[in-house]
Amino acid sequence: MKKRTIFYSTLTFSLLFIGTNTYLIEKANSKVDREVHVDNWEVSSKDDLAKELPKPGVVTAEDxxxxxxxxxxxxxxxxxxxxxxxxxxxxxxxxxxxxxxxxxxxxxxxxxxxxxxxxxxxxxxxxxxxxxxxxxxxxxxxxxxxxxxxxxxxxxxxxxxxxxxxxxxxxxxxxxxxxxxxxxxxxxxxxxxxxxxxxxxxxxxxxxxxxxxxxxxxxSESTIVTTDLTEEEIVTVKENMNATVQSDVEKATLKGIVTKVSNLPKNDPHLQTDSMYPVEVKIQDDKNNLLPGHHVFLSIITENINGSIVLPVTAIEKDSTGKFVWILSKDGTVEKRKIKTGLEVGGQQQIISGVKAGEYYIVYPDDITALKHGTPFITGIDWNRINWKGLKKLDRATVLENLLVGILERK
Structure with a gap:
């Protein structure tokens, strides 16, 4: 008797589930399969970017x-x-x-x-x-x-x-x-x-x-870090650029500044050899244990951007008109937004214009094949993003309808 009851209960629930799905799919203006599902989205924010030129260096007397x-x-x-x-x-x-x-x-x-x-x-x-x-x-x-x-x-x-x-x-x-x-x-x-x-x-x-x-x-007692740059590298480095110095002797990263950039090669130019140009970096931290002869790892900051909108390069697409990102607009649709980009470092891209801080964007638009401008979107549940106070104000029918749409859209 119990087995029969379980069987009919399961059958009834299954039929109800299938019937509900069929109704929502065939219903006029149904949202199912007419929306895009977004799994990965983030909020845009401001950050700093620094393009660095890594080079080996050696400590020597300044004068x-x-x-x-x-x-x-x-x-x-x-x-x-x-x-x-x-x-x-x-x-x-x-x-x-x-x-x-x-x-x-x-x-x-x-x-x-x-x-x-x-x-x-x-x-x-x-x-x-x-x-x-x-x-x-x-x-x-x-x-x-x-x-x-x-x-x-x-x-x-x-x-x-x-x-x-x-x-x-x-x-x-x-x-x-x-x-x-x-x-x-x-x-x-x-x-x-x-x-x-x-x-x-x-x-x-x-x-x-x-x-x-x-x-x-x-x-002299004061020390500097010297390194040699190639023909391509020397044109990107200027005096007064910031730098960092690391070594096995110093656990902390030391700050430095480029004090001398030679316009002449280290050795007499020759057709059969590459020209190398000496550069000097002054360590600004007076209290350090580096001595002349110590070998260090030097990074010269050739470009530096502070407080700019930064997005991952995965969020940026290109077409014949230029570069753009996909924004999750407040009206519930996807917006194809044209942007202007700047410095790119380590998979992070500076956005000069087109995106404001606090806007939501799709992190991996290439993964969504049906992505079109103006298409409604739905997202998976992220419990950290839920506004529980606002959720309590919604009526039960609206919550149930959107919940069913979300379940059906998952593939």
Missing amino acids: ESYIYFNDEFGSFKKFLVKEGDQVSSGTPLYEYEVTDQTLQKSVLKSEVEKLEDEIDSIENTIGDLESLESSLPSVSSDEKEIPIAASALQSEVELKKEIAAKELEVERNESQIDNLERQISDIDSYETTLTFQSSVDGTIKNLSHKLDNPLITIA
Whole structure:
């Protein structure tokens, strides 16, 4: 008895289900098979895009200072430092014996006067740069005023860097003057053995024991990352571009900036070899453990877009009129929307115009064969997107009808 009851109940439900399907399909204006089903859709939003040029790099000293010796005014006695020594301004580097005190004193005074003239010229330049800096628009605390332009901010940063570099040059020249005046004082005291001191901070890179010039090479404490670019790559890289530096030594990614792009190849050009162009990147993180000789992974950001609409390239289609995306409009139909694109990076495409933030788009339109402009659409249930408060306001008949349409449309 129970089996018969189950059999007839199942049969009745099946007939009812089939009859309902047939009614909805044959009914005039039926939505079944006249709509497209969209499984994958997303909401458009703003994001950042960066096009990077990855290159291997090596850490090296940012600057090298060269110490020369003129044997016409004396004879070399001995080095007071060795290769690898850390030196600072005022550190004794070598001793030499003066053979003509009068001539040597005259040469030293001439060098002092030359450096003093250079300092005056540099200080005049600093004054001009500071005047130019003060003429730039300043950031105001008044929110009603127009904010400072990005170009003005960039100019101010560059001016500050240039002023700082000039001030450092003045300090080095003043240190060198102190060194020369000390030697003049020793000559006045009838000293015949004089000591030459360093005017810079750094590491002794090389000593010429054959007394060839430069006698001493001092590598600066500050470091840079160098790399070589191909003929195609060099035209895409400019000074002041941002970069990132990674290595096995540093766990964190270090920030950098391109400081030098050579317009000349590293070696003499030759028909049988590719030309390579050296590029320098300054590490902006002062606290790092990278030393000259460390090998790193460098990425130069050649293009950068901030706060733009970004869609996956899978959502973009092309036809004879251009590029377009499929938008899920608020009236429940699919809209074929023409767009203008920009930068593409790693499967992500910048949308310059045609799509606004917050609009829904189809992620994989190629998977929907019946996709046409103005076609109604239905989507699968995504519980995270359901507005439960709004759902409660719908009548039961509307909910049931749309539920049945959704079930029937699934294939």
